[in-house]
Amino acid sequence: MRVLIQPHSLSLLRIKRGIKPLAVAREEIALEANSETPTSGEFWQPAIASLHQQLQTRQWRGCQPKVVVSNQFAHYAIVPWNASLHSRKEQSAFVRHYFTQLYGDFARAWDIRTTPMTYGHSTFASAIDEKLLQALREEFSRAGLPVHHIHPHLMVAANVIRQKLARTPLPNALNFVMLENDRIVVALIQHGQWLSLQSYAAESDIENQLQALLDRESIIAGVDNSEWPVVFYAAGANHLTSLQLPQRKVHNIVPHRQDQHGMEAWQ
Numbered sequence: 045m046r047v048l049i050q051p052h053s054l055s056l057l058r059i060k061r062g063i064k065p066l067a068v069a070r071e072e073i074a075l076e077a078n079s080e081t082p083t084s085g086e087f088w089q090p091a092i093a094s095l096h097q098q099l100q101t102r103q104w105r106g107c108q109p110k111v112v113v114s115n116q117f118a119h120y121a122i123v124p125w126n127a128s129l130h131s132r133k134e135q136s137a138f139v140r141h142y143f144t145q146l147y148g149d150f151a152r153a154w155d156i157r158t159t160p161m162t163y164g165h166s167t168f169a170s171a172i173d174e175k176l177l178q179a180l181r182e183e184f185s186r187a188g189l190p191v192h193h194i195h196p197h198l199m200v201a202a203n204v205i206r207q208k209l210a211r212t213p214l215p216n217a218l219n220f221v222m223l224e225n226d227r228i229v230v231a232l233i234q235h236g237q238w239l240s241l242q243s244y245a246a247e248s249d250i251e252n253q254l255q256a257l258l259d260r261e262s263i264i265a266g267v268d269n270s271e272w273p274v275v276f277y278a279a280g281a282n283h284l285t286s287l288q289l290p291q292r293k294v295h296n297i298v299p300h301r302q303d304q305h306g307m308e309a310w311q
Contacts, residue, residue: 122241
């Protein structure tokens with residue numbers, strides 16, 4: 045069972061495993077914003093309410109759920125290397141402190157995860173509101189479907205890209221662009237290390253916007269990314285699924301032609 049939670053939609057997919065996985069059930073539910081809690085930050089409540097209703101139906105019984113949370117419900121940071129940290133406890137405290145500096149006291153209530161730390165290199169970290177995670181676990185537990193996999197959408201996209209480009213020789217550096225509905229994530233990755241990552245509201249002319257954003261990220265990271273290829277991943281109900289940028293090589297990743305969210309590609 046694949047579940048994608050976004051601010052304005054809830055997507056569910058049931059896959060029958062086999063040599064060629066087969067989608068046997070699919071639901072796409074449009075959601076309305078919750079106007080009763082505009083300042084609470086819990087904009088995921090309509091999605092949880094809709095999920096509760098869906099899990100009462102027979103078509104999802106006996107599944108093994110995997111949940112992906114929209115980038116709009118997740119938070120990311122590139123945490124710099126700190127040579128003064130000597131234990132995992134100190135590293136965890138430093139990462140949380142870094143998130144608090146970036147996002148304020150809200151970050152104190154987030155579940156923060158990091159990639160394995162490499163000596164001398166910055167670390168990629170992601171965070172999801174602990175209340176959202178708890179609400180998801182409770183709903184699946186009530187339905188008899190314990191959930192062990194809840195991931196930010198960006199990380200799932202990165203894994204899909206690795207699968208899609210496994211046989212494509214890529215240089216040691218690339219520009220990574222993810223479009224999820226009306227948000228763009230732009231990242232620079234070099235030698236497997238995340239150099240920079242920013243999220244922006246998507247403009248009507250995305251291709252021109254991206255030209256400027258890639259130049260901006262180059263300045264922030266202090267590298268020349270003009271010769272780096274662009275790996276573009278489009279997810280959600282976007283009008284743009286193929287990107288063309290002048291004087292840049294672009295790898296367009298289409299997760300699955302029959303599913304705009306690419307949920308069949310999630311392993």
